[in-house]
Amino acid sequence: MREFILYARKAVTSSNFSLNDLPGSGGRMDLVARCVCNALWISHDLRRDSCIHVVAYGAPNPPRVISFYGSLLRDVTPDERNIASWIKKVQKAKNLNPGIRVRKLSFQQLIAELASDGRFFYILHERGRDIREVLPALKEDSTFVLGDHLGLPAKEENFVTRFPHEKLSLGSTSYLASQCIAILNYELDRIAIAGRRRNAPVGI
């Protein structure tokens, strides 16, 4: 499964924010919603093999992990307001959508949990190894860790480096977190397709 983790330093950890002001009252919930959109949506479909964990560290109840699973998601549309409205709803009443799970969990607890499942981590990092150098050995079935507009705190980044990992760069342009996810999915799609072609039975 393709898995993304977004460290969202300001994302509000209650249902008490306005859908009319996602950047301000939501603590950059607009950014969060765009990341969810690019992690899970393609044209007229959802990525059933993907999930994204938003680790919210904003007031008043941090930390919270809000996880979206493409295979289970129901009734969500890819616009910022709708995704944010779901984040608002599930923080008030859990189990409203089989594809969204909310937990009281820290970034480090989430990383440790995934590491114990044997996941490999790619940390998006401007001084990481260029993704084009890593291709085609890039492991599609991995966990990609991204910071928000404020970046991943050093202590959290250092924690991830205790586990099997690699730092990955998308080149010398600094993209929005949501764009990083779109680009990662694109690079991974190309690997997946090339892999399927290599493994296809000859003559069919």
Added chain:
Amino acid sequence: MREFILYARKAVTSSNFSLNDLPGSGGRMDLVARCVCNALWISHDLRRDSCIHVVAYGAPNPPRVISFYGSLLRDVTPDERNIASWIKKVQKAKNLNPGIRVRKLSFQQLIAELASDGRFFYILHERGRDIREVLPALKEDSTFVLGDHLGLPAKEENFVTRFPHEKLSLGSTSYLASQCIAILNYELDRIAIAGRRRNAPVGI
């Protein structure tokens, strides 16, 4: 200049839509806003060398071309609601933002205008030539033509093919229009950087 054209078949051509319902009352104005975001924003900055023309064909006053210029844009933030609020405002009163221009112009008139300026067109097309085959000969200083969720109408596509053009595919996955723009910018950034490296004075 990097230039994008989005054919937005349902995008409302008046200020009479609700910012609380961009997909419905705005005629997929959420999609339009995401495209503008990915055409012009990078992390903590705007792409000064880029523009995007939204060709709106929704009710009640089609067609309208709403153009966003990264070099001139003021006071716009990358969230869907803010971009859409500007689209609403400039359709009521022009010249509110030096970076946004509204014109009564059809898709074909816009194409003809750009063609007379000598622009080369890349039409995003699922049966086009794979962008990775076209690289690194891809012309960065070109105009990229995209359809919305309903695609580019055949008669409009045929019109573009009267001028210097190439059909371009991003592989076998169908992406959201906004994701296509993010991916195109990523591929173009890589070409631009590789080009600058080739042209850099040796020893510096």
